[in-house]
Amino acid sequence: MNRIFHKVMLAPEVAWLEVEAPRIARRWKPGQFVIIRPTDDSERIPLTIVDGDAARGTILLVVQGVGRTSRLTISREPGEAFTDLVGPLGEPATIGVFGRVVCVGGGVGVAELLPVAAALRRVGNHVTAVCGARSRSQIILDAELHAAADEVCWSTDDGSAGFHGTVVDLLRSREAEFRRAGMIHVIGPIPMMRAAAELTRAWGVRTFASLNPIMVDGTGMCGGCRVTVGGKVRFACVEGPEFDAHQVDFEELARRNSAYREQERLAMQNHECRIGLVLTRQG
Amino acid sequence: MPQTGPKRTPKAPRQELPLRDPQSRTQGCGEVSLGFTLKQAQMEARRCLDCKDPKCIEACPLHIDIKSFIARMIEGDFEGALERISEQNPFPGVCGRVCQCELYCEKACLLGRKLKPVAVGALERFAADYASQCGNGLHAEPNGRKVALVGSGPASLIAAYDLVRKGYQVTIFEALHELGGVLAYGIPPFRLPREILRQEIDRLRAMGVEFCNNFIVGKTASLDELFEEGYSAVFVGTGAGLPHLMKIPGENLIGVYTANEFLTRLNLMRAYDFPHSGTPVRVGKRTLVVGGGNSAMDAARWARRLGSETTILFRRGRAELRARLEEIDRAEEEGVHFEFLAAPVRLLGDETGAVREMECIRMRLGEPDETGRPSPIPIPGSEYRVPVDTVVAAIGQSPNPTLQRATPQLITNRGKIVIDDRGQTSLPRVFAGGDVVRGGSTVILAMRDGRAAAEAIDRALQEGR
Ligand code: FES
Numbered sequence: 001m002n003r004i005f006h007k008v009m010l011a012p013e014v015a016w017l018e019v020e021a022p023r024i025a026r027r028w029k030p031g032q033f034v035i036i037r038p039t040d041d042s043e044r045i046p047l048t049i050v051d052g053d054a055a056r057g058t059i060l061l062v063v064q065g066v067g068r069t070s071r072l073t074i075s076r077e078p079g080e081a082f083t084d085l086v087g088p089l090g091e092p093a094t095i096g097v098f099g100r101v102v103c104v105g106g107g108v109g110v111a112e113l114l115p116v117a118a119a120l121r122r123v124g125n126h127v128t129a130v131c132g133a134r135s136r137s138q139i140i141l142d143a144e145l146h147a148a149a150d151e152v153c154w155s156t157d158d159g160s161a162g163f164h165g166t167v168v169d170l171l172r173s174r175e176a177e178f179r180r181a182g183m184i185h186v187i188g189p190i191p192m193m194r195a196a197a198e199l200t201r202a203w204g205v206r207t208f209a210s211l212n213p214i215m216v217d218g219t220g221m222c223g224g225c226r227v228t229v230g231g232k233v234r235f236a237c238v239e240g241p242e243f244d245a246h247q248v249d250f251e252e253l254a255r256r257n258s259a260y261r262e263q264e265r266l267a268m269q270n271h272e273c274r275i276g277l278v279l280t281r282q283g
Numbered sequence: 284m285p286q287t288g289p290k291r292t293p294k295a296p297r298q299e300l301p302l303r304d305p306q307s308r309t310q311g312c313g314e315v316s317l318g319f320t321l322k323q324a325q326m327e328a329r330r331c332l333d334c335k336d337p338k339c340i341e342a343c344p345l346h347i348d349i350k351s352f353i354a355r356m357i358e359g360d361f362e363g364a365l366e367r368i369s370e371q372n373p374f375p376g377v378c379g380r381v382c383q384c385e386l387y388c389e390k391a392c393l394l395g396r397k398l399k400p401v402a403v404g405a406l407e408r409f410a411a412d413y414a415s416q417c418g419n420g421l422h423a424e425p426n427g428r429k430v431a432l433v434g435s436g437p438a439s440l441i442a443a444y445d446l447v448r449k450g451y452q453v454t455i456f457e458a459l460h461e462l463g464g465v466l467a468y469g470i471p472p473f474r475l476p477r478e479i480l481r482q483e484i485d486r487l488r489a490m491g492v493e494f495c496n497n498f499i500v501g502k503t504a505s506l507d508e509l510f511e512e513g514y515s516a517v518f519v520g521t522g523a524g525l526p527h528l529m530k531i532p533g534e535n536l537i538g539v540y541t542a543n544e545f546l547t548r549l550n551l552m553r554a555y556d557f558p559h560s561g562t563p564v565r566v567g568k569r570t571l572v573v574g575g576g577n578s579a580m581d582a583a584r585w586a587r588r589l590g591s592e593t594t595i596l597f598r599r600g601r602a603e604l605r606a607r608l609e610e611i612d613r614a615e616e617e618g619v620h621f622e623f624l625a626a627p628v629r630l631l632g633d634e635t636g637a638v639r640e641m642e643c644i645r646m647r648l649g650e651p652d653e654t655g656r657p658s659p660i661p662i663p664g665s666e667y668r669v670p671v672d673t674v675v676a677a678i679g680q681s682p683n684p685t686l687q688r689a690t691p692q693l694i695t696n697r698g699k700i701v702i703d704d705r706g707q708t709s710l711p712r713v714f715a716g717g718d719v720v721r722g723g724s725t726v727i728l729a730m731r732d733g734r735a736a737a738e739a740i741d742r743a744l745q746e747g748r
Contacts, residue, residue: 023503037460043552043561044460069561084460086497216552216562219458219499219685221468221524222544226535233528233535238685252535255636259537260563267558 022057030115031093062111098182109188132167342391379408426450436464438520438717438733445737501689523718524683533630542677567672574677
């Protein structure tokens with residue numbers, strides 16, 4: 001169970017993992033996620049399902065090592081297994097016929113964009129994937145995005161490839177075309193989703209954002225994932241993760257997601273100290 | 284005249300459970316109640332009147348043969364005592380700790396009319412802890428039929444035990460990574476050590492019950508798929524996992540938890556051991572727990588263990604607390620303060636979004652409401668503020684809606700699954716019980732439901748319904 005079949009490092013700290021999960025592979029829909037515990041003592045972290053292959057009985061996850069648990073996740077090797085894996089969780093993304101659709105992704109969000117873009121195209125939309133990376137070396141899954149969308153464009157923060165600027169700058173630069181879109185889907189870091197939502201609100205284009213709050217159980221039991229949408233409290237793990245981007249209180253989400261930053265930082269420091277100690281002793 | 288065994292001594296004082304001293308309790312999560320010594324157990328057992336018509340057995344939701352297990356204990360036959368208990372209840376270690384005996388057997392105990400009732404719960408626990416868990420020789424011939432139980436809490440656990448003894452092949456599906464449902468995520472290890480829970484679950488496993496964790500019925504597979512995969516009946520025991528919110532401004536500030544989240548982080552994810560365990564929890568200098576039930580006591584006692592100055596805020600008076608007396612006492616011994624007749628109005632945070640203050644309002648008691656308890660009425664103009672770093676809302680929960688949402692044909696009433704007098708839902712061969720039917724209730728009543736459901740399932744399948 002939960003065995004890792006393949007692992008490819010797409011960029012430093014970004015792993016593409018094919019994981020055994022036959023039931024999830026059969027039932028998942030674009031926009032849904034799983035919760036994993038990479039090792040015995042790990043916390044439970046949500047990861048968007050990037051693809052699933054019912055015949056092989058596997059799902060694809062793309063993970064960026066940012067915190068302790070995600071780093072542990074990408075450090076696992078093929079043949080090893082995650083201690084726990086459960087899903088598919090959450091409601092599927094909104095897939096419908098909108099005519100022209102823009103899918104906006106930043107960071108590993110571009111991986112999470114893949115299934116949504118592909119599904120939207122499959123039902124007949126013209127899909128443009130607007131993707132952002134810090135620099136050329138951080139561009140991931142370009143070929144897969146080209147296969148999923150009708151058009152793919154990239155922005156890089158340092159201008160080393162594609163448009164020079166943020167993904168939201170890129171979006172704005174094509175306002176004339178994009179404000180005619182029937183729907184825009186955004187996924188990525190909170191500041192980027194928030195900026196994109198502000199822009200598309202001004203355009204009056206319906207926009208959905210796939211949110212990433214801290215979760216514990218992922219089944220609606222704890223309320224830790226609560227977000228405010230249109231002034232109402234919603235549990236992102238069961239009612240989301242996708243919500244009307246123009247209604248989401250991104251500021252609150254950003255704050256809530258920082259709740260454990262200090263504790264995590266100290267824990268990491270400690271951890272690195274200990275590793276440092278071992279190394280100097282061995283050295 | 285020959286002596287017939289040790290004498291009964293009903294007039295002897297009821298034995299008190301030895302407790303870990305309050306100071307050392309807050310230094311870890313070791314079990315607080317230490318359980319009877321051998322001598323105490325024998326003395327307490329001898330207090331039993333050996334009634335001709337024992338009311339305790341009838342009062343016990345699981346109808347444990349209390350009279351005979353106590354008789355075995357008097358003879359020093361602890362294995363025999365455990366065997367008698369196990370005929371009805373395979374979880375004496377769990378129930379001896381968490382069952383609210385004072386409402387059932389101990390309330391019915393005849394001795395209790397004049398003196399203190401026999402400490403049945405503590406004796407049950409002693410039997411479980413003292414005697415080695417023996418196989419119970421109650422294996423049945425497999426009847427070739429499969430039953431799926433959804434959720435691994437108390438209702439499903441006892442249903443599994445009963446069904447497996449009737450020859451069914453039983454699979455329990457659990458959404459979380461650990462088994463036990465509320466026993467695992469809701470009840471702290473200082474009340475129910477995890478080894479006890481694990482042992483009693485392992486016993487079911489040894490009897491052939493299959494456990495499937497990380498499996499959410501309604502998500503990982505639908506109810507229909509379970510039937511397609513050969514299950515003849517399904518029992519839904521998914522519990523009351525949907526936490527109520529206070530619905531006040533500031534509820535989403537950092538440091539504000541539902542009891543479910545707070546307890547899950549600590550009990551299930553072992554946040555007390557962070558960063559050794561991967562899951563953190565924020566417990567600051569001052570903690571306010573809102574509510575008056577057992578979850579409020581559990582949360583407050585955890586906060587004390589994490590070094591926080593802790594107050595329970597309850598909108599009614601002491602007499603209206605819903606928690607067990609025992610738990611209230613333990614909380615007080617451990618230094619938890621109580622603030623009665625006050626309720627939160629709003630929460631105020633700092634620039635980082637962390638909670639810093641709670642505004643409360645004083646209450647007075649008015650006419651009884653629909654629950655029969657006096658209704659709390661806010662006193663206008665009595666608002667006051669208290670500094671706080673951690674807030675836990677322990678104000679109740681409703682059934683977890685996951686399966687219901689995935690199965691719209693399942694008829695519910697305010698989220699609770701509706702069942703008929705045979706425990707069957709609106710879907711054929713789908714049964715339900717425990718908190719998903721009752722709303723928030725107790726472990727022992729969930730067990731009673733699980734037992735009733737096992738019988739109903741057996742009957743329905745026999746009749747070919
Ligand atoms: S993660 Fe617990 S309710 Fe959503």
